[in-house]
Amino acid sequence: MFRDLTHEVLPRMTDTRVMTAERPEAEADADLIEGLRRYEFWTRFAFFEVRQRFRRSFLGPLWLTASMGIMVGVLGFVMSEISHQDVAAALPYIATGIIFWGLLTSCINDGATTFIANASTIQNIPLPISVHLYQMLARNLIVFGFNMVIYLIILVIFRPPLGLHTLLIVPGFALYILNLAWLALAAGILSTRFRDIPQVITSLIQVVFFVTPVFWSVETMGRRPAFVHYNPLYHLLELVRSPMLGLYAPLESWLWGLGLLVVGGYLTLLLFRRAHARLAYWV
């Protein structure tokens, strides 16, 4: 069951490692792939971190579910009163919005500090530096899993019109996570080099939360304002929220998601290639 990964990756004795400054790009790319292959390592540590956070508490990680439930419940009630909407329509919308948005913000915020927080490991133990990114993503996906329990409860109570097209959540979620991955990596590299960036990111995300239709809906407006229409995070959110509500995400949102991944992913790769050799000095 537990295969010995280290020996596969670093076969004893046949392994010769050459380290030069000649091909930093190739080294950076190899780091990303080698990091992925250590999945046993980072999934284990991700689970450990979540358990660790709730050690000695009675509910344990179910606290995540409980606090998310309260948040969604209260917000749903308030919003349905304000906008004279049916709770049955408002709650699933708000629940999916808040849960997916939570995944996004925690990935970006944690991403910003992921290398800094693991400084001593990075400087003392030879590991691909990308394992810290993967571990952070895995940890947030676990937390997300606990939050999704709320969605399941809402699903049972309000029964949104799910159908075959709900399966679009699979490519939608994949696109969502891949976009979060590059956002987190870019945030991590820049934050390690410039220590003001984490603060900038935290405050920026708070503002963006209000201009993005996370808990409020554009349905009630006549037309979409520009800050929604050109808001990349809105389109990303649509990719995962719509299928969960039994709707189709607009084609436009798919294009935004793909475009962001290609452009952002490529730029982040270039950034990572440039920074890779220096990250260990910067942390």
Next chain:
Amino acid sequence: MRALPIGCDGVVEISIEQLTVEFAILGPRSRLLKNRVIAQATGGRIMASAHDVVRVRAIDEMTLDIREGDRVGLVGHNGSGKSTLLRALAGIYKPSRGRITVTGKVGTLLAPQMGLEQEASGMENIYLRGYLLGMSKREIDSKVDDIAEFTELGEFLQLPMRTYSQGMSARLGFAISTAMHNDILLIDEGIGAGDKSFQVKAQQRISGLIDRTPIVVLASHAEDLVKRLCNRVVQLERGKIVRDEPITDKPSEAEAVASALRDAG
């Protein structure tokens, strides 16, 4: 004849050619994006002091060959490049110029107590640290008894680390880090741990580990520690090698124990 790790049939070696490692020490101000922007905007004149980046050449065009059987003691003052060289050999710091060729599986003993989880039990820490060092679950399973016995912590292994004394944590960190076998072992000082009787035990364990490992590189301030454990001494100064010679006058076993006790005391 030294016993080699199972499955070992090739040659373990390290070859360093014209290695230079340089890095920028970033001052708090150069880490501020604001100053970067201002420096750009003012053409870098007014805020010239904002670039408080100091470039350090920690390793300076070094060439060194380490062969199987070498137990190299790296000596030198603080900042002479010992730790940087170890980190470069481990692949943590990347060369700025030159080349390092390493054949064999590298293990590190750079900071044994680093990153132990205070809320986790001693036993959990054995596993976590094992994974961190690249062991598989099965490998750790096979070593856990040996580690547990060596720490002499007994029932305490089931308690969270935060209940441990400093000496107990030190023993645990040391026991885990020394449980792994590699072809090349990189050690950075502070390898002693705990009280006097433990110090002697630790000494024996590290000697045993060194005997089983084809190549050992140990960085230390203590010349007599190097004399005891190594057969070759390499002295660094400002990132260059100023002395490289075999060690011939090995202290006797009795002297070694006495000296270990002195270290502890």
